[in-house]
Amino acid sequence: MADLTCDVAIIGAGTAGLAAERNARKHGAKTLLIDPSFAGTTCATVGCMPSKLLIAAARSAHGARQSGVFGVETGEVRIDGPAVLRRVREHRDRFAQATRDSIMDLPEEIRVQARARFTSATTLTLDDGRTVAANAVIIATGSSPMVPGPFTDLGDLALTNETVFELDDLPDSLAVIGGGVIGLELAQAMARLGVRVALFDQQETLAQVRCAKVHAALQEAMAQEMDLHLGTDPQPSEQDGRVRIDWEGQSETFDKVLVSTGRPPNVQGLGLETTGLALDDKGMPEIDPETMQCGDAPIFMAGDSNAGRPVLHEASDEGAIAGRNAVAYPALVRSDRKVNFAITFTEPPLVMLGDSPDDSAKIGSADYTDQGRAKVDAENTGLARLYAAAPDGRLIGADLFCPGADHMGHLLVLAIGQKITAGDLLDMPFYHPTLEEGLKGALREICHAVPLNVPGDHDTGNPPGV
Numbered sequence: 242m243a244d245l246t247c248d249v250a251i252i253g254a255g256t257a258g259l260a261a262e263r264n265a266r267k268h269g270a271k272t273l274l275i276d277p278s279f280a281g282t283t284c285a286t287v288g289c290m291p292s293k294l295l296i297a298a299a300r301s302a303h304g305a306r307q308s309g310v311f312g313v314e315t316g317e318v319r320i321d322g323p324a325v326l327r328r329v330r331e332h333r334d335r336f337a338q339a340t341r342d343s344i345m346d347l348p349e350e351i352r353v354q355a356r357a358r359f360t361s362a363t364t365l366t367l368d369d370g371r372t373v374a375a376n377a378v379i380i381a382t383g384s385s386p387m388v389p390g391p392f393t394d395l396g397d398l399a400l401t402n403e404t405v406f407e408l409d410d411l412p413d414s415l416a417v418i419g420g421g422v423i424g425l426e427l428a429q430a431m432a433r434l435g436v437r438v439a440l441f442d443q444q445e446t447l448a449q450v451r452c453a454k455v456h457a458a459l460q461e462a463m464a465q466e467m468d469l470h471l472g473t474d475p476q477p478s479e480q481d482g483r484v485r486i487d488w489e490g491q492s493e494t495f496d497k498v499l500v501s502t503g504r505p506p507n508v509q510g511l512g513l514e515t516t517g518l519a520l521d522d523k524g525m526p527e528i529d530p531e532t533m534q535c536g537d538a539p540i541f542m543a544g545d546s547n548a549g550r551p552v553l554h555e556a557s558d559e560g561a562i563a564g565r566n567a568v569a570y571p572a573l574v575r576s577d578r579k580v581n582f583a584i585t586f587t588e589p590p591l592v593m594l595g596d597s598p599d600d601s602a603k604i605g606s607a608d609y610t611d612q613g614r615a616k617v618d619a620e621n622t623g624l625a626r627l628y629a630a631a632p633d634g635r636l637i638g639a640d641l642f643c644p645g646a647d648h649m650g651h652l653l654v655l656a657i658g659q660k661i662t663a664g665d666l667l668d669m670p671f672y673h674p675t676l677e678e679g680l681k682g683a684l685r686e687i688c689h690a691v692p693l694n695v696p697g698d699h700d701t702g703n704p705p706g707v
């Protein structure tokens with residue numbers, strides 16, 4: 242007889258686990274939510290929120306430096322590093338406290354403070370010695386920074402997203418290893434806060450950008466703010482209390498190194514090998530993205546732990562799908578998943594939406610280096626590429642690196658989700674002068690490329706500056 246029994250046990254009280262627990266309980270299950278610390282979600286403590294707070298400070302510094310182009314003189318811009326980081330932590334702590342409060346609001350008998358490990362598909366052992374028996378288990382253990390071997394020897398000189406926001410002051414110089422989402426966001430923010438930054442990546446492509454033209458614009462913009470070393474294998478060592486990075490016969494020293502080389506799922510030590518699930522060479526089971534079920538077991542996996550779509554709104558959705566299906570098992574309900582949507586909060590933002598274009602897709606481009614509103618605001622850089630399916634010009638995806646891309650991404654994701662065509666979208670009013678207006682050229686290009694052309698009653702001229 243197990244010490245604790247329930248209908249659904251949820252391992253991990255992050256965004257995915259909390260959503261899973263809520264939905265399982267809403268559907269009538271007796272739940273247990275198991276976490277070693279209940280410290281608050283990754284998003285609030287060491288992820289989305291502190292990174293966006295640092296970016297907000299960087300935006301302010303950049304704006305102050307740029308103000309001269311408008312004839313507004315601010316004098317020398319001085320960055321108070323400790324004050325920047327204090328504000329990041331103060332606001333971060335409030336967000337984190339709010340997530341902890343929501344956990345503490347749960348009925349006490351639901352919370353189990355311990356680290357869990359499977360002993361079979363439906364039984365767990367906790368690190369305090371207790372055992373749990375459940376009808377179904379949801380894995381929502383998140384992901385953790387992967388620090389390649391040589392960087393682990395650097396001790397405090399090597400930072401990850403779990404430690405960088407705890408610095409007392411900004412470093413004078415920073416090597417960033419890995420030009421994925423975390424690396425790009427934090428490298429640009431640090432550079433704008435006056436830190437000398439060099440970014441290294443083994444790959445030639447930053448953040449897995451799909452479109453070569455969008456990537457070229459991103460690379461050019463980033464190279465103006467930091468030293469970029471792509472397609473290289475940086476090797477670290479400690480030198481006089483600083484970090485030395487060697488690459489391709491060159492070397493440079495930095496105050497600190499930020500390691501942002503990926504965040505693999507937390508499945509090590511979870512005992513998945515005891516569940517009967519077939520596991521791949523990374524120790525991962527097969528997961529159905531429409532039910533979140535692992536194989537055909539009463540086990541579900543949601544959020545970063547399944548390595549599918551490691552962003553917040555998906556963690557939340559996947560938790561809810563897993564929560565409902567863990568209760569319904571074995572009568573699972575399939576969910577339509579949302580359109581793929583990822584934003585990297587660089588400036589301008591980098592946005593990836595929907596599907597990549599295949600050979601039959603029609604592509605429309607919008608150049609933001611010469612776009613009216615972007616020029617007004619002195620932020621004219623980058624481009625947008627929209628993808629549509631023949632024959633009707635239905636929008637299927639987009640890659641954007643341009644001002645306002647985070648907001649325009651929401652407009653486009655709606656259009657893609659609703660299966661709207663380029664012609665339909667052109668039928669909507671576009672206010673002048675806006676960044677959205679810049680998309681009209683791309684939409685017209687698609688309309689011209691498909692048998693159904695630009696609606697006949699449309700003026701194809703442009704107001705000034707578009």
Ligand SMILES: Cc1cc2nc3c(=O)[nH]c(=O)nc-3n(C[C@H](O)[C@H](O)[C@H](O)COP(=O)(O)OP(=O)(O)OC[C@H]3O[C@@H](n4cnc5c(N)ncnc54)[C@H](O)[C@@H]3O)c2cc1C
Pocket residue numbers: 252253254255256257258275276277278279280281282283284287288289290292355356357358381382383384402423507511543544545546550551552553554556586
């Ligand atoms: C720096 C950074 C910036 C980001 N910015 C954004 C952004 O701007 N927008 C966006 O959409 N996404 C962003 N993300 C991604 C987003 O934060 C994640 O996708 C999301 O937080 C994942 O939630 P989760 O519930 O899967 O994991 P988590 O919130 O990490 O929760 C996992 C929980 O599992 C627990 N756990 C682990 N192992 C066990 C065990 N054996 N037993 C019990 N409990 C266990 C942990 O203690 C933890 O509480 C960012 C991530 C990072 C790192």
Ligand SMILES: NC(=O)c1ccc[n+]([C@@H]2O[C@H](COP(=O)([O-])OP(=O)(O)OC[C@H]3O[C@@H](n4cnc5c(N)ncnc54)[C@H](O)[C@@H]3O)[C@@H](O)[C@H]2O)c1
Pocket residue numbers: 389418419420421422423424426441442443444446447448449473474475501502503504550551552553583584585586
């Ligand atoms: N705005 C957002 O939504 C947001 C922000 C931050 C993080 N996240 C999530 O966090 C996850 C993890 O982000 P990440 O940036 O750590 O990982 P990532 O997988 O996006 O990028 C890792 C990068 O590191 C490079 N790399 C790996 N090993 C290396 C080495 N030894 N030397 C040099 N380069 C190396 C890879 O080539 C890759 O470009 C992302 O998948 C993302 O979904 C989201």
